[in-house]
Amino acid sequence: MAEFDLIEIIKQLTRQNRPDVRIGIGDDAAVVCVPPDCELVICSDTLVSGVHFPVNTDPADIGWKSLAVNLSDLAAMGATPAWATLAMTLPVADSGFVERFAKGFAELAAAWEVDLVGGDTTRGPLSITVTAHGFVPAGQAIQRSGATVGDAVYVTGTLGDAAAGLRILQSASALGAESGAHERFVVTRLNRPQARIGAGTALRELASACIDISDGLLADLGHVASSSAVGIEIGEDCLPQSTALAECFDAETRTGLQMWGGDDYELAFTIAEANVEVMREAMERQGCRVSRIGRVIDEPGVHVLDHNGRRRPTTSKGWDHFK
Numbered sequence: 523m524a525e526f527d528l529i530e531i532i533k534q535l536t537r538q539n540r541p542d543v544r545i546g547i548g549d550d551a552a553v554v555c556v557p558p559d560c561e562l563v564i565c566s567d568t569l570v571s572g573v574h575f576p577v578n579t580d581p582a583d584i585g586w587k588s589l590a591v592n593l594s595d596l597a598a599m600g601a602t603p604a605w606a607t608l609a610m611t612l613p614v615a616d617s618g619f620v621e622r623f624a625k626g627f628a629e630l631a632a633a634w635e636v637d638l639v640g641g642d643t644t645r646g647p648l649s650i651t652v653t654a655h656g657f658v659p660a661g662q663a664i665q666r667s668g669a670t671v672g673d674a675v676y677v678t679g680t681l682g683d684a685a686a687g688l689r690i691l692q693s694a695s696a697l698g699a700e701s702g703a704h705e706r707f708v709v710t711r712l713n714r715p716q717a718r719i720g721a722g723t724a725l726r727e728l729a730s731a732c733i734d735i736s737d738g739l740l741a742d743l744g745h746v747a748s749s750s751a752v753g754i755e756i757g758e759d760c761l762p763q764s765t766a767l768a769e770c771f772d773a774e775t776r777t778g779l780q781m782w783g784g785d786d787y788e789l790a791f792t793i794a795e796a797n798v799e800v801m802r803e804a805m806e807r808q809g810c811r812v813s814r815i816g817r818v819i820d821e822p823g824v825h826v827l828d829h830n831g832r833r834r835p836t837t838s839k840g841w842d843h844f845k
């Protein structure tokens with residue numbers, strides 16, 4: 523199968539009809555129209571086989587996830603997604619792989635009307651880079667640097683599920699037919715993350731800072747704290763957990779997965795108390811669960827309080843293996 527045929531498969535399977543795409547796949551470069559009074563928001567993320575997904579992952583899941591991780595970055599900025607490009611490195615010109623990949627990619631792309639407008643196809647160890655483009659009304663992108671002492675800290679959804687899914691995949695070579703609904707739930711959270719686009723755009727004029735949780739809650743809150751030159755204190759007991767997580771792991775493991783586990787692609791944000799009520803109503807309309815997990819303080823760093831309100835030393839032995 524020639525490179526051109528692979529590109530044709532991708533083109534056919536991902537076609538959208540956005541009126542703002544003047545020139546899509548097929549020329550030397552794509553040409554798109556940015557709406558007036560908007561700013562372009564651009565992000566790029568690479569998934570490497572064996573590093574960002576297990577080698578035996580279904581290509582459709584790889585396709586979905588390669589777009590999802592980028593839409594999540596747009597969501598964290600409060601952006602509305604519009605276009606994507608795809609740089610694909612494949613060990614062999616495998617049309618079956620490309621078809622399944624494109625179907626998974628297209629499923630998520632269609633849900634948010636994201637048009638794949640170009641890319642590159644090369645031979646080499648399996649690696650996928652997607653670049654996503656979206657827009658925000660000028661000046662309204664949510665940054666990591668806006669957190670202010672006294673703000674509340676919130677997260678969307680539940681934490682630790684994707685890391686739990688990875689644990690389960692690593693402990694069993696494949697999910698057998700006998701695996702339960704909880705196991706399947708957390709593995710789906712790993713393979714098919716949902717970018718919080720609706721929540722992100724709703725937070726544009728409400729949140730003071732926002733980040734998507736890709737590297738783990740504590741690591742990502744650390745980025746908000748350092749960018750904003752503040753500290754963050756969170757309560758271990760406040761972290762939202764799914765029923766599936768509660769059923770699959772003991773309390774100590776669970777808390778570790780919630781704190782350090784990556785790949786959840788939920789949003790963590792800071793917000794002035796004055797905006798909390800409006801935010802809660804907006805999230806309820808979206809059907810998006812939000813949980814208050816802590817507050818912004820002036821002491822630098824991210825600090826965890828145990829159920830007695832005492833600071834938990836996050837480098838203590840029981841925690842090291844999550845790092």
Ligand code: ADP
Pocket residue numbers: 529532546547548549550551607608609610638639640641642643
């Ligand atoms: P060029 O040699 O000019 O870079 P290519 O032959 O690499 O062009 O690509 C031809 C067209 O197909 C271009 O529009 C390019 O953006 C698109 N394309 C190539 N690979 C992909 C891909 N993996 N996904 C989407 N579009 C692609």
Ligand code: MG
Pocket residue numbers: 549550
């Ligand atoms: Mg060219």
